[in-house]
Amino acid sequence: MAEDTSSHKMVATNHRRSRTKFTEDQLKILINTFNQKPYPGYATKQKLALEINTEESRIQIWFQNRRARQRFQKRPEADTLESSQSQRQDQPGVEFQSREARRCRTTYSTSQLHTLIKAFVKNPYPGIDSREELAKEIGVPESRVQIWFQNRRSRLLLQRKREPVASLEQEEQDKIPEGPQGIEDTQNDSNFSNDSHFSGARTW
């Protein structure tokens, strides 16, 4: 969907995923589940994904957005200092219920990490095409690649805040000299050292 028609601000292949259009039936099932469990565990999300024939990662995003919307709608009357404080503590506005199990931790092999890091150095903000290509290359779901990039960016930022000089050196080291397998990513959008990437103003 997201075609490359926008003349100036799009860098080759740095696209978002195209918007998912849920059917009425799919939404009915999602909303029903959300009303019972706004924080579904991995098993529930998998089951839902199977049931409505979509990816588990889409379910996850849908729940994230739905919770955000609900918080927003509830906010006006619950906006006292008191209530906002009571909403913290990891159970944001939801009656506490024992959380379902998370997804199992993914363990990346050295060569998988090598591939990911190499791609990260080239472009820390890969679009859907690049992520899918990478995912295929290292044999993990695209959603895991996306999470890996998020975590990597966050930790690099954190590191930079704490030790600005050392992190620059680390970046240099990260520019891995040679790798067993390469990625021929066409993105040249980024050098992570360009801080504009962190200003919140992403240009796609």
Next chain:
DNA sequence: GTCCTAACCTATTCAGCGA
């Protein structure tokens, strides 16, 4: 053009695993 909402971001926290 406006509105709704999926996709995506950072910041932070939780939690599994190996040293």
Next chain:
DNA sequence: TCGCTGAATAGGTTAGGAC
């Protein structure tokens, strides 16, 4: 036990598409 790092969250922004 502790540090590293994958997973999940809140809260925010961007942008596709229906109207």
